[in-house]
Amino acid sequence: MLLLALESSCDETAAAVVADGRVIRSNIVSSQIAVHAEYGGVVPEIASRQHLEAVSTVVTQALEGAGVTPADLKGIAVTQGPGLAGALLVGLSAAKGLAFGCGIPLIGVNHIEGHLLAVMLERPVEFPFLALAVSGGHSHLYRVDGVGRYRTLGQTVDDAAGEAFDKVAKLLGLPYPGGVAIDRLAAQGDPGAIRFPRPLLNDGSYNFSFSGLKTAVLTHVKKHPESAEAGIHDLAASFQWAVCDVLTQKTAAALVETGLNRLVVAGGVACNSALRLSMQKMCDEKGVELYIPTPRLCADNAAMIAVPGDFYLSAGISSGLDLDALPVWPLDRLAARLTEGM
Structure with missing residues (x-):
């Protein structure tokens, strides 16, 4: 089954063609990093306009890269939320138009669910897992x-x-995106x-909680400006290391309490x-199998949306053409889909 997937929750306009939810035929991402860099972060209004300019192009490139036409598609998956409302609406509008024009079903997908399942595009993972x-x-x-x-x-x-990485980077006068800049400096x-x-x-x-950590960095810089x-x-x-230490120790404790022996780490910071x-060191010590997607699938992309x-x-x-953006959409609410449908 060939699906076209669209992602526009934040500052990447992305389209992909995926077969059977596992085989990537194309995965196109149009990044807005250069546009938002001068502001030190994502500006929602600018992001929405950039999505409008890029969405048709990435869809065309995804279809051509996969060597398929709209007639070959069996469905369309699109990020419904969470994310920036205006940005989400661009992807949703494009997906609705394509689904209506091609006469194929449409499904709204949770962005975080896509991240959690993205690793399945590279290797299978058995349920349950943390x-x-x-x-x-x-x-x-x-x-x-x-x-x-x-x-x-x-x-x-x-x-x-x-968010803490980006805010600390901005505080230190580092370029956006902050996580990449801090990771590069930290290596030395x-x-x-x-x-x-x-x-x-x-x-x-x-x-x-990472807000207090950001404040601690600010306090340190004020006391030691040379740093x-x-x-x-x-x-x-x-x-x-403070961020990674907290993430790792909390995750390790959750593994112990749940008794799970498989861990998936996903999302942009997983790069x-x-x-x-x-995470690898901790999992090796505990005998836990670790799954982390390659960086291209950790960052926002459309192929991950095709998996769920x-x-x-x-x-x-499936979803109706009245599908609306959900800027806030907790994953826990998805269970109703399996018993009630859409």
């Missing part, structure tokens, strides 16, 4: 018992990990040079080299 979703807007731990069957174990109470620094706090590390929950220049490598490494190494899209459409679950 999943850590880390991105600019999410730092969540889930128990995953199957497609559509998710239970939130913990989540960020303020800034997500990716000492992660033990500065002992930054580990928020909520021992509070007994699986929740995360933002001559000592920036150590500063970056110490901050990065971070220190986090990948930390294929499952739902194959099960006869």
Whole structure:
């Protein structure tokens, strides 16, 4: 079954053609990084306009790259949420038009669900498993018992990990996206040079908090202004390790309590080299099988949207043309799809 998938939740306009929810035939991403870089972060209104300009092109490139025509498609999967409302509406409008014009079913997909299942485009993962979703807007731990069957174990109470990376990078005068810049600098620094706090590390929950860590970096820079220049490598490494340490230790505790022996780490922050190494070391010590997609599938892309899209459409679950954007859409609410349909 060939699906066209569309993703436009934030600042990447993406389209992909995927066969049977597993085989990528094409995966096109039009990035807006250069456009938003001068603002130090994503500007929602600009993102929406960029999506409008790029969506037709990426769809055409995806179809041509896969060597297919719209007549070959059996369905369309599109990100319905969560994300920026205006950005989501661009992808949804394009998907609705294509689905109506081709006379094929449409399915709205949760963006985070796509991230959690993206690794299946590279290797199979048996259910159940523990999943850590880390991105600019999410730092969540889930128990995953199957497609559509998710239970939130913990989540960020303020800034997500990716958001903290971007804010600290901006504070240090580093370019956007901040996570990439900090990771690059940290490679030459000492992660033990500065002992930054580990928020909520021992509070007994699986929740995360990174706002206070960002404030701790600001306080340190005010007291030691030279660290933002001559000592920036150590500063970056110490901050990065504080984030990775919290994420790893909380995840390790969740693995012990749930008794699960498979872990998926997904989302844009899963590209971070220190986090990948930390998670691998922890999983090796605990005998847990670790699954992390390659960086191109950790970042926002459309192929990942096709994985759950294929499952739902194959099960006869589809959306109507009145499908609306859901800027806030907790994964826990997806279970109703399996019993009630759309």
